[in-house]
Amino acid sequence: MSLVLITTDHLLHDEEVESLLTAAGHRIRHLPHTGARDVDELVAALDDVEGAIIANEPMTADVLGRAYSLRALVRSGVGYDSVDVDAATRLGISVSNLPGVNSNAVAEYTLALLLAAARGLVPGALGVAGGRWPREGGRELRGSTLGLVGYGASARVVAGLARAFGMTVLCTTSVPEAERTDPSVRFVDLGTLLRESDHVSLHTALTPRTRHLVDAEAFALMKPTAVLVNTARGGLVDEAALVEAVTTGRIAGAQLDVVDVEPLPAGSPLRGVDGITVYSHMAGQTADSRRAAAVGAARELVAALDGEPRSSLNADLIAAQLRSRGWGAALDGTLGAT
Numbered sequence: 001m002s003l004v005l006i007t008t009d010h011l012l013h014d015e016e017v018e019s020l021l022t023a024a025g026h027r028i029r030h031l032p033h034t035g036a037r038d039v040d041e042l043v044a045a046l047d048d049v050e051g052a053i054i055a056n057e058p059m060t061a062d063v064l065g066r067a068y069s070l071r072a073l074v075r076s077g078v079g080y081d082s083v084d085v086d087a088a089t090r091l092g093i094s095v096s097n098l099p100g101v102n103s104n105a106v107a108e109y110t111l112a113l114l115l116a117a118a119r120g121l122v123p124g125a126l127g128v129a130g131g132r133w134p135r136e137g138g139r140e141l142r143g144s145t146l147g148l149v150g151y152g153a154s155a156r157v158v159a160g161l162a163r164a165f166g167m168t169v170l171c172t173t174s175v176p177e178a179e180r181t182d183p184s185v186r187f188v189d190l191g192t193l194l195r196e197s198d199h200v201s202l203h204t205a206l207t208p209r210t211r212h213l214v215d216a217e218a219f220a221l222m223k224p225t226a227v228l229v230n231t232a233r234g235g236l237v238d239e240a241a242l243v244e245a246v247t248t249g250r251i252a253g254a255q256l257d258v259v260d261v262e263p264l265p266a267g268s269p270l271r272g273v274d275g276i277t278v279y280s281h282m283a284g285q286t287a288d289s290r291r292a293a294a295v296g297a298a299r300e301l302v303a304a305l306d307g308e309p310r311s312s313l314n315a316d317l318i319a320a321q322l323r324s325r326g327w328g329a330a331l332d333g334t335l336g337a338t
Contacts, residue, residue, distance in 0.1 A: 002026045002050040002305055003069075007033040007057060008076040008297070010290050017053075020298040026051070026305070033057050035263065046070060051305045053297045054083075056262075061087035072304035076297040077284060078102060078152075079233060080313065081206040089314045089321070094304045096312045098296045100153035102284030106203075107157035109283040110231050111165070113255035114141060114199055117227045122277050142166035147197030149190070149213070150204030150232070151175045158201065159185050170197060173204075194221040199229060206233035214238065219245035226251050231283040234260040239270060246275045257283045 004021060009032040011017050021028055031045045033055035042057060046067035053074045061084045064070065073083060075097045088095045116122055119138035127134035146162045148155045151173035159169045163184055172190045173180070180187055190213075194200065200222065204210055214228065215238040222228075228251065230237055239260055245251045253275030262281055264270065270278055300310060309315050 003029060003048050004301060004305075005029045005031060005045055005049045005052040005054075007031050007045075008053055008055045008294075009034055011053065011076065011294055011297075014294050017294050017298045020295070020302065024302040024305075026302070039063060043067065051301045053301055056082045059083040059088070064088055064091055064093060067093075072096070072301060072309065074098075074297045074301045074304065076293050078154075079205065081233060081235070085313055089317045092318050092321070094309050094312045094315050094318060096300045096304055096309050098293055098300065099311060101293045101296055102286075102289035103153035103157050105286040105289040106154035106231050106283045107161055109257065110154070110158050110201055110203075110229060111161050113229045113231070113257065113279075114146070114162075114201070114227075116277070117199070117229070117253060117255050118144075141199075144168070144198040145170060145196055147171070147193040147200045148173075148185075149193070149200065149202045149236075151180065151185075152203055152205075154231070155201075155203035156182065158203070190218075191221060194218055195223075197226060198223065199227050201229040202232040202236050204232055204236065206235045211235050212238040212241075214242075216241040216244065219250050222251050224249060224251065228254040228256075230254070231257045234258040234262065239268075242276070243269045243273055246273055253277075255279075257281055 002025070004026045006028060012030055012032050018028060029045065029049065037057055039062065042063055043066045046052065048069050049067065050069050051072040052070065053076050055076065059073060059082060064084060064087050070093050072094045073088065073096070075083065078097055078099055078101060080095065080097045083095050085095050118141055120136055124134050142165055145168045148158060148169065148171040151171050155171065159182060162169050169185045170193045171185050171187050172193045173187065202214070213236050219241060228242070242254055246253055255277050256270070257279045258281050259270060259278060264278055270276055303310050304312065
């Protein structure tokens with residue numbers, strides 16, 4: 001019987017998740033993630049734990065190296081930049097995510113942010129709440145150009161919704177040409193996308209290569225009327241450069257569901273900037289997507305602990321590592337055992 005840890009807050013005492021895990025013979029330890037957590041507290045929570053369903057807390061090389069029993073990690077979402085996958089691989093720990101699990105939720109939310117920016121919904125509502133009756137005109141999405149940075153599951157759904165609004169869709173991506181299956185999307189380089197788009201929406205993973213992908217140089221290429229939308233990862237944007245770009249009129253504004261440090265610090269320069277609206281990382285958080293993520297994470301963890309992960313980011317690397325050491329027998333149902 002394995003002990004598993006769950007830190008995703010909305011999975012606290014989820015009956016279906018608990019039923020799936022206990023039916024597979026596992027015991028459950030809950031430690032909901034609701035903000036910054038002391039490293040030693042996280043390490044203590046991982047004591048004797050063989051599998052974990054985690055939220056966004058940093059699973060660093062230090063943490064993983066002190067989790068001596070850990071064999072499998074499952075991120076209850078799509079992004080996995082909080083996990084040191086290289087360190088996990090060296091330690092024989094399988095790391096899984098849930099690709100596409102919240103793509104519809106993120107896509108709909110992205111369109112909501114595009115509409116909010118185009119029609120000035122937040123300033124309008126705040127104006128009424130403050131006793132005024134603002135009547136400034138907005139812009140229609142129809143006839144405008146949307147630039148998608150990334151072509152993953154959510155971006156592909158956004159493309160379809162944008163076309164329904166009458167928008168032209170551009171995309172820059174490293175996805176192979178054979179997988180660029182939508183003939184209505186024009187695939188271009190990043191510079192072209194930034195110059196031609198009225199709205200730039202980020203849908204790419206945060207990696208060392210993409211950190212601050214949208215920086216002062218990128219803002220300099222954008223239209224003065226352009227709006228940036230980010231539902232991916234805060235670290236993709238150089239926030240100091242963004243504030244400078246908006247306050248000087250280099251671009252029109254930004255709708256940010258994610259920021260580099262979450263929750264947004266009280267002293268963040270993003271606060272109080274006209275044209276920048278920050279939300280609370282809710283793009284993928286619908287009842288529907290949470291239910292799919294809950295069940296998907298539980299099933300993936302059971303499979304991973306049985307040595308058969310379905311969406312592991314590094315299982316093939318661990319297997320190759322074991323074979324190179326002549327430990328082929330260790331692959332039979334004990335993928336994470338080193």
